[in-house]
Amino acid sequence: MSSESLVQLARKIATEAHAGQFRRCGIVPYIVHPEMVAGRVGDDLDAQVVAWLHDVIEDSSQTPQSLIDAGIPAHLVETVVLMTKTQDTDYEAYLEKIAGSALATKVKIADMLSNLSDSPSPKQIQKYAKGLLRLAR
Template sequence: MNEMEREALVKLAEEIATKAHDGQFRRGGIIPYIEHPRAVVERVAGDHEAEVVAWLHDVIEDTSESAESLIEAGVPEYLVAEVVLLTKTREAVYDQYLERIAASPIACRVKIADMLSNLADHPTRKQIRKYARGLLRLTRDSS
């Protein structure tokens, strides 16, 4: 994939996320939700694959988008798989969820950026503890 194709893919992901999160707001109901994926993208800037995943990291979990709809829209299956990996279900045990993410360099990079963004958005003490534990797990040297 050449540079123009990579940039077009990032733009596609941004358009999908912007449309999918339209009308949603962050905590407090003032800031449009799309500002969160934008902040995550900024933290992974320069890595086109991670940027695509960052734009889309919450769309399956929090909107009507599905893995199938992302593929149909033109997002490569391997990047949709990363988005699915980042999609937390109610049944997911947090530590197992983190272990799966830790095994994927793209998902791991995006999740760390996601946690940092969440920590910058007036987290509760409980959220701070959760993200601290998650960050420690995802930044653990596996060698």
């Protein structure tokens, strides 16, 4: 499968996984967020795939195996898993894991910039600023 076809597949999976979900405001469909993240990573097709999928494991019934079964390459699924924050993971430890992967770092920075453009609370601004400073090293 070509890289461009993988991006389209990731977009389809994300659109289906986030169907019926909305952003914080309760009005904007959630899929707008992965679309914005994908738009922020430039021409890097692997980063676009990960950007589309970065929240599907965390926010839907998708699993790493279901993504692989759908045709997403294992190395990209591993990056999606790396970006999936669980409730029992400390934020600083999560950022350290992300920082260990250039691909995850690129997508996470795009994710945080997207979140900052979406009416964040003062607490979220502080959180994302801290995260950006850590990942920009």
